[in-house]
Amino acid sequence: MSKKILISISQDNDVIVETEDYKGPMCVKDIKQLFNEFLEVDDFEHKAEYYESEEETYSGVISKL
Amino acid sequence: MSTTVKLGLGLLASKGILPKEEMIEVFQECLMELGCINQNNRLIHNGTIIGTLTIKDRIILSMNRANVNQHLQQIEKIRGLFAHRAEVAQKNYIYQREQQINQSKHNLDSYNKLVMELEVEKQVMQNALKRQKKEVCEALKEELIEAAINNGYEVEEISNKNSQVQLQLFRRVY
Numbered sequence: 478m479s480k481k482i483l484i485s486i487s488q489d490n491d492v493i494v495e496t497e498d499y500k501g502p503m504c505v506k507d508i509k510q511l512f513n514e515f516l517e518v519d520d521f522e523h524k525a526e527y528y529e530s531e532e533e534t535y536s537g538v539i540s541k542l
Numbered sequence: 543m544s545t546t547v548k549l550g551l552g553l554l555a556s557k558g559i560l561p562k563e564e565m566i567e568v569f570q571e572c573l574m575e576l577g578c579i580n581q582n583n584r585l586i587h588n589g590t591i592i593g594t595l596t597i598k599d600r601i602i603l604s605m606n607r608a609n610v611n612q613h614l615q616q617i618e619k620i621r622g623l624f625a626h627r628a629e630v631a632q633k634n635y636i637y638q639r640e641q642q643i644n645q646s647k648h649n650l651d652s653y654n655k656l657v658m659e660l661e662v663e664k665q666v667m668q669n670a671l672k673r674q675k676k677e678v679c680e681a682l683k684e685e686l687i688e689a690a691i692n693n694g695y696e697v698e699e700i701s702n703k704n705s706q707v708q709l710q711l712f713r714r715v716y
Contacts (some may be wrong), residue, residue, distance in 0.1 A: 483708065486682055490682075
């Protein structure tokens with residue numbers, strides 16, 4: 478399993494960055510980190526996966542009878 | 543897809559082309575020569591804001607994507623003039639460093655260390671100058687690949703569609 482960042486650069490300086498196989502806000506962190514040495518990136522468009530959680534964690538109590 | 547970012551980017555000065563102070567000085571001279579102004583990191587030409595400058599180890603111009611096309615010619619002028627001026631500034635910088643290093647010849651260890659450091663610096667500068675002379679799209683691609691590798695990604699360049707460069711960065715999760 479791998480998380481992907483896809484970058485398209487056109488001849489007219491248009492750069493589109495998209496993330497794939499991410500769930501939750503980690504994608505924003507990774508893009509910001511990647512572009513940190515270039516510029517501040519803050520104009521994100523989020524899709525449904527962004528609002529899903531990264532991992533399902535069980536937080537209940539298991540009791541043995 | 544989970545998130546998308548759309549940017550209008552121009553790489554005006556490549557990373558490592560000159561030490562930061564010299565890079566900024568040469569860049570400002572180029573802007574003046576071309577009738578541009580850097581006002582609080584806003585690049586202005588003929589009273590029009592072209593975009594916002596981010597000056598770190600390199601100089602990036604970020605623009606409103608809707609207006610990028612009308613500024614392409616100006617961007618190329620800046621990049622081209624900067625490449626020419628930076629080449630001269632590199633020679634001056636290397637000459638000055640060599641003069642300084644020669645003064646430390648009495649201490650052989652220190653001298654050898656400085657000579658080696660300068661050789662590495664020269665190589666970085668030459669590579670950056672080559673990149674500066676490439677098309678902006680190609681230069682930006684190369685710098686993004688370097689940044690991605692430094693951030694732990696594997697990079698694959700995928701087929702060129704409609705003159706577009708496409709990069710796929712992936713980080714394996716185990």
